[in-house]
Amino acid sequence: MTLTVADYRKMAGVTQAEMASHMQVPFRTYQDIEAGKVTFRPLHETAAAMALIRIAAARQDTSFLPAGIKNTLRLAASALPPE
Structure with missing residues (x-):
């Protein structure tokens, strides 16, 4: 299933202004x-995914993130060196 920007x-439970x-x-x-009125291009999809990540980070809550984004975050986190 292809997700729309809406x-x-x-998923994030935000207004249009907040999402923008x-x-x-x-x-x-x-x-x-x-x-x-404007085609939802791959660039917009990437921006929407990043928006969800920013919102999740601000809330300290990843429960609303799609599985694909969660998996990408897990992979990225595992590549970070220990502090």
């Missing part, structure tokens, strides 16, 4: 993507 936003901010795109651009 799916990512709903976390994706680092203008609010109007975000609205156009969610409304289908």
